[in-house]
Amino acid sequence: MAYSLPQLPYDYAALEPYIDELTMKIHHDRHHQTYVDNLNQALELYPAAKDWTLSQLLANLAELPDQVAMTIRNNGGGHANHSLFWESLTPNPPKMPPQQLLIAITTAFGSFEKFKRQFATTAQQVFGSGWTWLVIDEDGQLAITATANQDSPLMLDQVPLLGIDVWEHAYYLQYQNRRLEYITAFWQVVNWTKVTERWGKSSD
Numbered sequence: 079m080a081y082s083l084p085q086l087p088y089d090y091a092a093l094e095p096y097i098d099e100l101t102m103k104i105h106h107d108r109h110h111q112t113y114v115d116n117l118n119q120a121l122e123l124y125p126a127a128k129d130w131t132l133s134q135l136l137a138n139l140a141e142l143p144d145q146v147a148m149t150i151r152n153n154g155g156g157h158a159n160h161s162l163f164w165e166s167l168t169p170n171p172p173k174m175p176p177q178q179l180l181i182a183i184t185t186a187f188g189s190f191e192k193f194k195r196q197f198a199t200t201a202q203q204v205f206g207s208g209w210t211w212l213v214i215d216e217d218g219q220l221a222i223t224a225t226a227n228q229d230s231p232l233m234l235d236q237v238p239l240l241g242i243d244v245w246e247h248a249y250y251l252q253y254q255n256r257r258l259e260y261i262t263a264f265w266q267v268v269n270w271t272k273v274t275e276r277w278g279k280s281s282d
């Protein structure tokens with residue numbers, strides 16, 4: 079099979095008390111696995127796209143037959159988003175982004191605190207299921223965006239640097255309807271080293 083579920087880079091319980099073990103287990107082993115399985119199934123049915131990378135698939139959905147495109151949008155997007163999400167988290171996070179990224183964030187959003195507020199507000203306002211992102215946008219600028227369902231920034235010619243999953247499956251067992259508490263907890267486990275790596279500049 080073309081795609082497989084990546085291993086979590088830490089134990090299921092490692093992000094407690096911020097994200098609980100059962101949520102991580104169900105989220106990774108079941109939800110993410112399902113996206114992987116459905117993505118592989120779609121490519122079995124449409125082998126012409128098997129040689130494309132996941133980024134190529136997501137950036138070129140219009141080239142695919144409608145039904146295949148829809149399945150890959152949902153499940154290829156789900157696979158890309160979750161793969162990025164697990165690696166964006168760590169039980170041993172640096173408190174702040176490394177210097178160079180911190181400067182870039184401050185330049186783009188006014189301050190690190192303002193960035194966090196805008197990101198959290200955007201995540202809080204996602205209606206239904208979706209994601210909030212820090213991306214490098216089409217113009218090469220840092221930006222905060224949101225996508226619905228499993229839509230990926232890769233579909234929009236953006237580079238995702240950090241994403242928060244605000245589907246209820248990401249937080250409901252622990253936080254129920256208190257999405258803001260989950261967003262607040264998320265900051266405690268962000269892997270800024272990884273985010274900086276994606277940003278493409280070495281940390282200072």
Ligand code: MN
Nearest residue numbers: 109243245248
């Ligand atoms: Mn999810």
